[in-house]
Amino acid sequence: MKLQHYLGGLEGLPEITTLEKRVFVEGWEKRIFGIHVAMMGLSNHLGSALPGYPIDEVPTTFKDEWTWADLRTGAEAMNPFDYFKYRYYEKWLGGITQFFIDKGYVTEEELTARMAEPAPTETETKPQIDDQVIAYLRNGDSPRRDVAHPKFAVGERVRVTNVPAGSHTRLPGYLRGRVGTIERIFEGDYAYFVHTGDGIGDPMPVYAVAFDPVEIWGPRAEPGPETLYAELYEAYLEPTKEQS
Known part of the structure; x- marks a missing residue:
């Protein structure tokens, strides 16, 4: 069992010296949160989710499943030393990045090249994609x-x-x-x-x-x-x- 699965019962952990109260510490954290939300709203499992979503009619190139469970899996699968070294959204970034690499949406070489480029500007999305993500934010997906x-x-x-x-x-x-x-x-x-x-x-x-x-x-x-x-x-x- 990994250490990050056992925190509630451990004693002698270092005392917290700083308690960050800001939701987002750096600007890129807002972007990774937005990417995660869009992935959830476009996840292909929503075609059979409750309430029903017309996900097959949404013109997106994202054709995989992504839920909170996938996000948690990506973070908790990290080496324990890395898990406790990185901040909250840094774990999100690592899990989402590895997911896109594993699924073939991007390669490590492409990511390395993009890191040397200026920060991307806002891009337009199709209305159907916007509507789908907004509908998901409002209605969610019941596991019942x-x-x-x-x-x-x-x-x-x-x-x-x-x-x-x-x-x-x-x-x-x-x-x-x-x-x-x-x-x-x-x-x-x-x-x-x-x-x-x-x-x-x-x-x-x-x-x-x-x-x-x-x-x-x-x-x-x-x-x-x-x-x-x-x-x-x-x-x-x-x-x-x-x-x-």
């Missing part, structure tokens, strides 16, 4: 695909699985193997737009699970009536031994 079909019930004790983590996971490392109680079952079966290889991707129930801090941190947990809650996909949960 059905009513919930839960395997576990409210009040049931469950153990968090310890499935192998690939380049991206939605399971916090510090919860692996811990036992909690189902507090809530969300109303639908929810898809995760990318199959991460650790069990999620297809629609499934999502639960709010309550954990006693002592279960997670042992005697080092701070005293008091505290509870930790985590929203977890069903694939990340299993019955405890007494219930199996």
Whole structure:
């Protein structure tokens, strides 16, 4: 498991010396945010998404799928030393750049050549592309695909699985193997737009699970009536031994 998947349970991390409050620190960060938004609004999975989008009618040369899951995969797949060295949008830039290289939209040589050129000016886009991206920004893409079909019930004790983590996971490392109680079952079966290889991707129930801090941190947990809650996909949960 990569270090960036385990931060919630680590101790002794360096104290934060600066807390940047600006959303964008440099001008290029706005551009990479805009590129990401356009990629999401033109992703080919929107043809079967909810609500329906006429993506096949949009005259774009972008013919691949791009979601938040793809962005997170690109960032979390980085070497841990690089992951903690770069700022937020620098990770975005690295993930998006590698995606375009891997998919053949641009080569490393072309990128190197463009870096020596002046900053690009604004270019016009086709109205259909603008309309599609704006519609996506307004309506989004719901991951809900059905009513919930839960395997576990409210009040049931469950153990968090310890499935192998690939380049991206939605399971916090510090919860692996811990036992909690189902507090809530969300109303639908929810898809995760990318199959991460650790069990999620297809629609499934999502639960709010309550954990006693002592279960997670042992005697080092701070005293008091505290509870930790985590929203977890069903694939990340299993019955405890007494219930199996």
